[in-house]
Amino acid sequence: MSNTIAATASVTVTPGRRLGVAQEHEAGSGTYVRNGIIYSSILGTRVISDSSSNNESSAGPKATITVERSNTKFAIPAIGSEILGRVVRMNPRAASVAIMMVGTTPCQEDFQGVVRVQDIRATEKDLVQMIDSFRPGDIVRAEVISLGDQRSYYLATVKNEHGVVFAQSADGNSMVPVSWEEMQDPKTLAVEKRKCAKTF
Incomplete structure (x- = not known):
């Protein structure tokens, strides 16, 4: 089974998490590419841009995967954490x-x-x-x-x-x-x- 996150999922990802393959997506902010695989470089939420309106052929633009930092609630380390x-x-x-x-x-x-x-x-x-x-x-x-x-x-x-x-x-x-x-x-x-x- 592939470690790539399902395209429809909206989940929090950690650095090093596999997000997709470079042949199918562009790597956006918060990501990096290694050996043709796109990984998350930060902690946040994975977002895939909608390129369906432009991707009418196989040569059309690819959807872009980005990772956005969450800004909802945060924590501060404490002794025992x-x-x-x-x-x-x-x-x-x-x-x-x-x-x-x-x-x-x-x-x-x-x-x-x-x-x-x-x-x-x-x-x-x-x-x-x-x-x-x-x-x-x-x-x-x-x-x-x-x-x-x-x-x-x-x-x-x-x-x-x-x-x-x-x-x-x-x-x-x-x-x-x-x-x-x-x-x-x-x-x-x-x-x-x-x-x-x-x-x-």
Whole structure:
């Protein structure tokens, strides 16, 4: 079954969510194209323009897919909150995360969070390697453990249900977890290290 969202659906999408194929649609604001697939680059609502009046032939203009930020209600992270965010950059000691949602409520802006290497797992903390836990672009579920400094909240993924919930392989395919520390590309069967969130 395709991961592409049904054309008639009006749903909230998160960064990295597959929206359609570039052969059939134009990529508008809030999206990006990779390997011929259109993905959401922001948290918001997917919108497809109506090109039926102009698309009278196969060579006519294609409908445009955009993602519009929601401006209805917003949340602010607090200690103990569960957040959903995107890893934007990393170093050996910490991963920077753009916080997009608190619980099920989107944030008005991308608050910044940091997952320090000692806050990734509950056990064997001295053996944890950042590169084996996250990669830039991963979508992670985490808990706010401290308000941190003026720039970033401190986040933790030590609980079983916290960690990477969505990741793309080096080939651009959506991966599936095969253990608590590995995800696999179902097309190439390549395995990559991650701190996976338990989803069941």
